[in-house]
Amino acid sequence: MRRFRHYALPGFSLFLLVQFGLPALAQSGGEVSLGVQVERSALPDLPDNVAARLTTGSGEPIGGASVDFWAEVEILGTRSALLGTATTDATGVARVPIFPRRPQYEIRVSFAGNELYAPVETTTVLTFPTERVEPVQITTPTSSLASLRTVMPRAMGIVVALLWIFFVAAVFYVVKTIHRDSTTGQPNLDNP
Numbered sequence: 001m002r003r004f005r006h007y008a009l010p011g012f013s014l015f016l017l018v019q020f021g022l023p024a025l026a027q028s029g030g031e032v033s034l035g036v037q038v039e040r041s042a043l044p045d046l047p048d049n050v051a052a053r054l055t056t057g058s059g060e061p062i063g064g065a066s067v068d069f070w071a072e073v074e075i076l077g078t079r080s081a082l083l084g085t086a087t088t089d090a091t092g093v094a095r096v097p098i099f100p101r102r103p104q105y106e107i108r109v110s111f112a113g114n115e116l117y118a119p120v121e122t123t124t125v126l127t128f129p130t131e132r133v134e135p136v137q138i139t140t141p142t143s144s145l146a147s148l149r150t151v152m153p154r155a156m157g158i159v160v161a162l163l164w165i166f167f168v169a170a171v172f173y174v175v176k177t178i179h180r181d182s183t184t185g186q187p188n189l190d191n192p
Helices: 002-029 148-184
Strands: 032-039 048-056 066-074 078-087 093-098 104-111 120-127
Touching (some): 078 093
Antiparallel strands (some): 048 093, 104 120
16 A cells, blocks of 8 residues: 555656646747748739748747738728638748738738647738739729619619509599499499
8 A cells, every 4th residue: 555655646746747737838938939021923923922930939940830811901991801821831931822902911920829839929011012012993894784774773663653553543443433332332333
């Protein structure tokens, strides 16, 4: 019995350290940094890339980590739009393509963390050269049915008005017939 207690205490202590202590040590010692930049495309038809480099506190790259890229956009107010999610390569770099629609974007990049590294998030403003920016142009499509846009509402209004006139006339006729028959006491079958 004494021998069991002698081995049980160190074994239980090791169990507690593995269950609760090592993950906490990994989280606290797993500081990371995240840098963001634009990688310009060499060809004008290909998109630029927003690149994020995930490294440890000592500068070692972290590969195989999932990184989210967000951009601030103006759609019914300022909102964050997900540009994409990418996995870091062996050099710790994750990339998502972007076709810039304006010269500057506020980009937020986040790493959710894992069992070895703490989560990290950074926000930066990226500037794109004006020759790469393709602003959004809203154009009205032209079609052979474009002339119907003004005619159809009027035509539908006329049809609805005619239906209401017919309905009111039918109600008036029925009420008049009922009133005539009630005054004579007999239904008038000869003349409708």
